[in-house]
Structures are given as structure tokens and as C-alpha cells.
Amino acid sequence: MMFGSIVACKKDTRPNYQFMPNMYEPVGYETYGESEMFPNDAVALLPAEGSIPRGYTPFDIANDIDGFNLAKETLTNPLDSTQIDTPRAKELYDIYCGICHGNLGNGQGNLVKREKILGVPSYDDAGRAITAGSTYHTIYYGKNAMGSYANQLNEEERWQVVAYVLKLKSDLEK
């Protein structure tokens, strides 16, 4: 095979030849493919406006300061203690949040240590006094320099992460 590819003088920046392309190439659209039918030629589109994913519960709180404060005071975790799956929550947290907030939640993630992103707060920051609701609002909409994680985590996973964040917070406050 190695010799074969040398003989073929294959260039690595182009795909190889195929025997019967019509068996290889899909008739339908490929994920992330291109098609003239769509705006910008992009097959990957946002869902039609007003479409509702299965199992969706609306989140009515607005993306502004008032919404944030409302969430902070009133919103609580719908998962009870038996539904909270700490090992899985930790896995999710380490993937999505640990890189900035640190796996212990002390604001010393890898990117902070390398001085790429600064000003990541520790969860026990007294000035912020985070609650379940404010954390959920932050994950859902983002806050200032922190972006939204709503598209990487689904609703149940977001609450799992919230529970884990509060656990880290209480560990830090010990």
C-alpha cells in the first residue's frame, strides 16, 4: 500500500480517486454540505422559526440584567438529589467549563494560567454570590466575556452542571 501511494504520486492536499464514485457520493445532502438551494449555500441551517425540540421546556427569563437578577433570586434546580449524577456532571464540567474556571472552580483553568483569558472569577467570589438560578442564566445566555453554552449542553445537562458548580462552590468555601 505504501508503495502504491508512492507510485500514484498522490498529493496530500487532494482526495484520492475512487472506483465507482456513484456508490461513494451521497445523493442526499451531506451533513454540513453545500447546496445551491439554501441561503449562503449552507446545508447546516438554524431550525425553522418556532420549531420546538422534543422535551423542550421554555425558558422565559430574559437575557438582561433584570432577567439575571430574577433568575438569581427565584430560579431553582428542578433536579432532585437522586437525579443528580455527579460523575457525569463532573465529566461535562471538565470538558466545557474547566478550561477557564479550573477543574476545582477556583478560576484557575488552563487558559487562565497561560494568560490567554483573564478575569475568570472563582465560584466562591463574595461579590458575585452565585446561586443555582444565576449559574443557569449564565450558562444559558452567557455573561459579558463568557459566552453561552446552551448549544453544547442540553437542558438536563445544564442543570447537572449547575449542581456541580454549586458543589465546587461549597467545597471552596470550606
Place this chain on the structure above:
Amino acid sequence: MKKSYQSLEDNSTNNMKQVIYRKITSKILYLGFIVLLTFSATLNAQEGDPAKGKTLFNTNCAACHQLDKKMTGPALRNIEQRLLDEQGLDRAWLDAWIRNSAGMIKSGDAYANQIFNEYNQTAMTAFPTLSDQDISDILAYTAAEAPAPPTPGPDVVVSTAATGDDSSNKLILGALALLFALLAIGLILVRQTLTRFAQEKGIEVATADKTIPIWKAFAQNQFLVLVTSIFFLLASGYFVYGYFMQIGVDQGYQPVQPIHFSHKIHAGDNGIDCKYCHSSARVSKTSGIPSLNVCMNCHKSIYEYNGETTAEYDKAFYDGEIQKLYAAAGWSDADQAYTGDAQPVKWVRIHNLPDFAYFNHSQHVSVAGVQCQTCHGPVETMEEVYQFSPLTMGWCISCHRETEVNVQGNAYYEKIHEQLSKKYGVDKLTAAQMGGLECGKCHY
């Protein structure tokens, strides 16, 4: 809901009182301010420590402020001096603002409201816990001189290091070449002395004149011809077979991407988890390429590249690539806002199975717990991604034959595992024994 309305009302009544109260105090403040101004020289004597200030700034303020660039909040270089010169606001104002900016805004302070509105009513976090000394430290840090534009020092170092590497290679090659040359000369010398020796002894050295040329002799020997032609046929057959077998196999395919996105920098140097970006690998068939909002979660704050550079890719190159990302996402770095003019990025797909084969990431990543690197190779060291594995059927099958199924914590599997183990009489089941070789599992 009721509660919060209630508290709002409370606040507004409070405010009314405060405003009246302020009118009196503001005059006093104003007087005090003039006095302070005259003493500002002595005030400055209350020195802060810029080094401590830097740490405090990085932990508390840097999320929203940078020294020389507008972020969520304004640039803060020389803020104390600037506020004094432009707005006539003193250190006491700054203290109050930093400790509780929301309170200042509510109290109706003119400049506080002006800047609050200028920044789209973004609230600055309150820092009631910062001491006077802390704030002095931070202000000392913001008052530090701007660093001189970076000299090309590190680049030079890198490139010399690179040439150093090169030259050491060349040195080795040169040494080898010299050795061979010496050997050759040695041989020639030996041969010469030997012939001279022979001549002296009176022995005639045989010359090649009487024999026929070697190729003629070869052509006359039919057996040799047969053997060599069979050899050539077999060899070319081998190569042709090899060629046909690699058709449709894109191992090593490494297209040029529209944005030079380096996995080495992201997943390697900075240790970002693969699933941070390829988040659908956990739950779906495709791994997905992250949409640009995922990039912007970090790149709102990371607008330039300060990592290591190589001779091939320098800082200017990487900065240009980040600008490409901004252009595609429609982000204006100067205004810190989206322009709404976004373009899709046309990433070139690398790994692609033919349409007749079915592959599912979540089955392998979440259920089987196979590491991305097992199939995709050391992606975290790749400056540009290439296809590491052949993605042939043989490759899938041999892994299914070898890999044991991960049954831990999977109640459904534990049962089926027990039954199947009994059937095959083994302790550990491989994916193949669980049905991973059935054609229909991979071919629709």
C-alpha cells in the same frame, strides 16, 4: 415576581430621598474636591504596587477591561489621570465606583450614568471587598507605561534555532559524504598499489577486451531472461495491486482549510478538550464541526496570538487567521459587537466514509469509550489535520475483532454480556462477538 416589584418601589422611594440629600452633600463634596485637588500631589504619594495590582487586575477586572483596548468595559490605561483631566473626578469617586457602581448609577451621578448608557447599560460587578490599598495597587498598575511594541526578538531566536537544526543535519550528511569519499579514495589507492605490485612481479593483469559485453551474455542466457521477466511481472503486479487497493483510501489526506485552524495550538498547547468543540460526538452520529459561536466564546477575549511561533507561521500570520474568523462571524473587534454580516466558513471535509457505510460516533465515543486518538491519531499535535487511519472496512473489522466491549455500569450490556459469554465460552466479549461483524450493522 411580586417581591421584586416591591423591592423596586422601595428603591425608587429611597432614591428620591437620596437625591434630595445629595444636593446638599454634593456641594460639600465639591468643596472637598477642590481641596483634594490641591493636595492631589500628596495623594499620589500613597503609592500602590503595580506588581500586586497586576494580579488583582487580572483576577478581578480583566474579564471586562484591558489596559489599551475596549472590551466589555472601557480601556483603563491611566484611568485615574484621565478621569481627573477629562471629567474632574477624583480618587474618591473611583473608590465609590469600583466598590459599588450600581449604587452610583442609582444615586444619579451624572458621569456614572453617562458611561453606563454609553456601554449599553452593562453592569460592572461590585467589588465591596477591595481595600484602599488594593485599589491603589490596581491604579498603579493601570498607570504603568505602555510596553514598547514587541521586538522581533523571539522570532529571530526561533529561526536561528531552526537553522541550527538544519545545519546540524547538514553537518552529519557532510561528514557521511566525506567518509564515503575517503573510503572510495582508499579503495582506488589499494587497487593501484596492487596492480603496481602485480606488474612488478611480472604478472599480466587481465583486461576486459576478450569477453563479450555483459548484457549480450545475459541476452544469450534464456533461463536468466525468463527469471528476470517473471520477476518484473510479479513486481509490477504487486505495484498495480497496491495501486488499486489504495484507490478510494484517503489516508494522509490533508487539505488546505479556509482558516488555518491549528489543533496543535488549541487541543495541544492549550489543552482544550476535543468535545468542547466537537460536542455532538457525545450524543450523535456525527462529530460535527463547531459553529462559529463556539469559537467566539473564547475569541471575543483572544484577539491576537501570543503563543509560540515557528519560522513557517509567524504572529502576523496567526493574527490574520483570527481576523478571518472575525470576518466570518461578523464580529467587529473595534466596537465589540456583531455586525450581523456573517459568512459561512467552508471547511474542507477530511474523514468521509462512502455513502453505503454507516458509522456512529456516540456508539464509539460514549458507549465504547474509545479515545478520539485511537481512530484519528495524535490530532493534538497536528498543525493541520490529516487523515490518520485508512478508514477501510478491514480497519473497522480488525478493531471490532480485537476490542473488548466496555460493560461497566451498563445494565443492559451486563445481561447480554453474560448470555453471550456463555454462548462463546469466553470471559471477555469483543465487539465482533456482539455482532460487530454483521454486514447490516455497517451497510444499510
